[in-house]
Amino acid sequence: MDRVAIIGASMTEFGERDAWLRELLAQAGRECLADAGASPDDVDHLYVSNMASGEFEGQTGVPNALAHDLGALPAYTQRVDQTSASGGAGIYAAWQSVASGASDLTLLVGGEKMTHKTTAEATDVIASLTHPVEYKHGVTLPSFAGLTARRYLHEYDAPRESLAKVAVKNHKNGLDNPHAQFRKEVDLDTVMESPIVADPLRLYDFCPITDGSAGLLFCPESVAEEYVPEDEYTVVSGIGGATDTHVVHERDDPTVMGAAVESSDDAYEMAGRGPDDVDVAELHDMFTILEFLQSEAVGFFEQGEGWKAVEEGVTDRDGELPINTSGGLKSKGHPLGASGVAQAYEIHQQLLGEAGDRQVDCEVGLACNVGGFGNCVTTTILEEP
């Protein structure tokens, strides 16, 4: 079967942006098309990954507006929502549109505009994805993270500092990402002494509220070279998505991210790959603890051993398996619908050797995008052709 290629990618500056969602999406869309030298006229499917433009901006129908703004009419449009995993779900939708033969050129743009709201307002929109009973009892995502972190540290004899080292590592990586929201290093003491948010997790264990957008352009591999030379595209060799219980406390083991296990299994099977083949990965570090859980769930490390890899520098940029070379959600920021797309943007740039100061040696990369507290996960494997 003809594989699905990614021939263009883009990412706007993440942070506090003085622009509405439509403008952010249009920026990423235009830059993505330019990256591939493609015309908006050629786009026949346009997907927008976005969780909550209605709640954040009182604006819906954004994909139609974007098709209009980009000059891509009469391209088919659709909004893809899978809460904070909307970006990864958008990749799956785009992949399916090409793999099914429905589309010859699909543009995916993910984005969110959030910083005009207070942190409390934004958190409340995000918390609307939790089970109503959990929500009523105040169990927001940060409090789940605190509870899970406590359990993980206890269960696997991990030191509190190992979590902080995720933040230190990712901030260090973000320093070299011109698009990152926070381009500053933090040291262990700064993380360990920052204000408590959900004990044992502190302020620096959490990603920020962010505005931003990112884009990817997909086509059948057989026509990729009509747009770009062979060394300027990547292929989606594997992709999978899965869900876990909506009520988090119903899970057998809160330290096992079941949907990441299932979705990565499917992605590996499609790619004919295993965890050992992966050279670089972007994991959804909305909270530091999530990087441990995913690094184990996708099979990079044994259960309960993810923290050791961080302690030993295995996941550093110069380590054996660099994780979150982009700076991760932690330092890069987390504009919900954009995040999964921006993860794939980073892997794509790394595979093409275009990651600048963040460049690592790699041929196969993996991105894991998480919705809710592992409620839904999409895992994507990208490779050089």
Add this chain to the structure above:
Amino acid sequence: MDRVAIIGASMTEFGERDAWLRELLAQAGRECLADAGASPDDVDHLYVSNMASGEFEGQTGVPNALAHDLGALPAYTQRVDQTSASGGAGIYAAWQSVASGASDLTLLVGGEKMTHKTTAEATDVIASLTHPVEYKHGVTLPSFAGLTARRYLHEYDAPRESLAKVAVKNHKNGLDNPHAQFRKEVDLDTVMESPIVADPLRLYDFCPITDGSAGLLFCPESVAEEYVPEDEYTVVSGIGGATDTHVVHERDDPTVMGAAVESSDDAYEMAGRGPDDVDVAELHDMFTILEFLQSEAVGFFEQGEGWKAVEEGVTDRDGELPINTSGGLKSKGHPLGASGVAQAYEIHQQLLGEAGDRQVDCEVGLACNVGGFGNCVTTTILEEP
């Protein structure tokens, strides 16, 4: 290529429902699986067509919750939003999931819960899909309908009564639909003397605010008979989607629904069919005028001639080309995310000969689902295998 089959279908009662969206979706989901004798365990992709659960209920992440409620974990889930065309977009997403080989069994459930809001509140949520400038000037969808109806009547010398006859016809059809919100006939005088909403359109030219849900179950045709006998499934022989300008007044001719022209062209081409092959159709009669526009855009009648077909009884249930045998959005109701799914439900039932008192003679059916004021349209052609 293996075609995509629909092996199960369901539709809840439409109207004012004392149930939340999750419950409505679960009801349609369970009934759809039961219709095919399929187990939730076998579902690997679950799509939810829904425009605005966040705005209407303060609840997001509904597809994850539904996978949980139905016992379909760890099925991949995603919400499909294309405003009031979310149902048709869900059919396209489900089709792509099967046609791409990603899924062996995809459940699509569309639904919306709206009636707990006032009409003004609900209209405001829907109006958030319009262009911000049009919105600020008060150009809601009903006012677009009024403006367009006036133009149509003037341009094509159509009598005002022809619009009213759409309402009369569809209410008559809805009388025999046990799921319809309004099961009552209305006569021409009732429509013509009802309160003016957007001159020349009156109350009975508009669909109501509705709660409800509908489901469809998709698989590759090659395995359809593992679930049901050959005479109990249909195939999606053609499908297409397209957009038109987001700013309605930028269109060359407001009486031509460009996205319906484009999307039906694509659907006909895929099916190897033309308008003359269609025996029964469901068109998106959110406003009576839209039935005229779509009946012309999808090629059933020449431009400006759709009103004559209604006057002459061509689109009556016993006419040459019955349109909206279900009662249409006008009498059946319009729970946004459910409507496109429910259109296909009606065509599916008609093709299987299971439409009860509404049954017409047919082998090929078409459904046209419209978002905004023709901003985005998905057209689906279903056939007997």
